Amino acid sequence: MDQEELSEEHANAIKTAFKIGGLRKLHEYLDSENNKWKTIPLNIAVTGNSGVGKSCFINAFRNVKRGEELFAEEDVVETTKEPTPYQHPQHPNFVFWDLPGVGTGAFPKMEYLKKVKFEKYDFFLILSSQRFTENDHWLAKEVTKAKKRFFFVRTQIDVDVMKRNDLKETEVVEKVRDDCLKKLKADGFCEVESKLFLINNKKSTTYDFDKLTTRLIETFPAEKREALVLSLTVLTKDVIKAKQTALQKRIFLYAIASAAGAAVPVPGIGVAVDIGILFGAATDFKKQFGLDDQTMENNALALDTTVELLKKKLELKSFIISASVKSVTGLCASVAISKGTENVVKFAVPILGSVIAAGLSYAVCVGCLTSLLRAISEDAHTLNEQMMEMLSQSPSISDAFE
Template sequence: MDDFYFVEHAEIEDIKMSLANEDLPSAVDKIKDYFAQLDSVELNIAVTGESGSGKSTFINAFRGLGDEDEGSAATGVVETTTEPAAYPYPKFPNVKLWDLPGIGTPRFKADEYLKQVQFEQYDFFIIITSERFRECHVNLAAEIDKMKKKFYFIRSKIDSNIEAEKRKKTFNEQQTLDLIRNNCIKGLEEIGLKSPSVFLISCFELSLYDFNHLEKTIEQELPQHKRDVLILALPNISLEINERKKKSLQKNIWKLALLSASVAAVPIPS
């Protein structure tokens, strides 16, 4: 019943008390206030990585935008982000993807970097590379873990790797993907990370490779109220995501019905 339990018992009792005391407008206001709180739930996602790793392109794709669409994050062959920049979802402005300054410079220190970008405001971190993961990625992940926050490793530009490998007579797409993933995991383990997970992503074709798996993993590890916000904000890139959106909306209908039934069960004084 966890998925259906979204109104605290005390709040329902408060509404009932208002009704019992012949204060119907007050009860209606309490219900409206509660749903207004639900609409104001925020989700802040931090995206970081080295310059040229595809951070901005990933942010645009994750929001259902192209690199040249209005409101898209700036992209380029050189680092274009010097301060954290927020990019809200077009239809869900309370859900924001943050483009963080690049990591990997000789002076980079993970702990100082997190203070610089104000890590407290983010719900979780996405760490992107377009090649091998390096020590700077592991150091950053270790600092995030100390703060009791989640992080996810993404290996981007998989579509370019696949196109390059297709020239070989012995090309096998699944074997190529497994090779890239295993190589990333091995590299992370060699520099101190235990049992890492790596998601292979093409920012130009999000429906391919590991994007659905990434989204489901993030969704499962978020608190319930933020989980629903994420799934509804995502672009409609696959039937699987559309089905999960449908289930989330159906679940919310039941939530409203349960609240309505709880309140309606109280006799309204004449």
């Protein structure tokens, strides 16, 4: 939601909160709105026969490693006796459900949908490590009848590549893809090209893992799409772009709160902003893009280096910008009060009222946070590209991420 797109209902809620409880109530309301996405339930069902890599996929998508608390045990035999939830480590309302395969003893086909509580899931991922079975086809058709979405996910492509060392890797991948498409089309599935993804759970940087994530975002229920984007921690080029778009729409929340507080005058332009709120926004942005201290330490450890050397090598701008109060106020001072800023000034004054003299403060905050978000997202792209390059060059590094 950009400032130009703010609904009358939302604007009235902001004004009412301020009128009733002043700055405290306003900040409570804005903080609640800013974190509402964390309360939205996201349920993705993962199904398939034993040995297809359901648990491995769930671990990879949540970026959970062996030995960590929420790790889903991986086995070649059927270990799923009932629908088993696996929460995302940072966002408990984002849950992957490991479902028993269709047609197993306790889950016969005719009772399957009722027993797995079919209606609760937002999306279905149907996994296979070889060919998709008759039961897989049946489930896909039932999902379609219920007006829900699904994807076919062909796992263990790396195994196929190793078996066919007489062919180039790209040739093996396309051979597998063509075979899957041919059989799915023969069973009556239309436009299946957009529903089939080939992946290697051990390396999410290869094959169709990126495309799968992007398509999941695009086809997820609209009312939950932003919550999904902000919940993802496995970053790809398209995920980073989607996160930047979602966070840009939320900047007005931080800016209104900062302008309402109007705590610290910025040297040179005489405009007051709340530096604490700007630091809070910077912290939120960094965590979203995997640039927080803990994630950077994990990356540095995997690359056998230090965080400081990694930052220096990659010339990460966001760490310089947001490292101190001086740098943040300097960034605010560098934001031009131009014609482009007048629009956001006109937006803020009717909501907060001239009694707080918020218009100009709001404009500076929007400009400052937009610049900060751009720098952080650029750093995320830089880090992601560098990590992918290093992973592709060193098997030992790759192993550290499994």
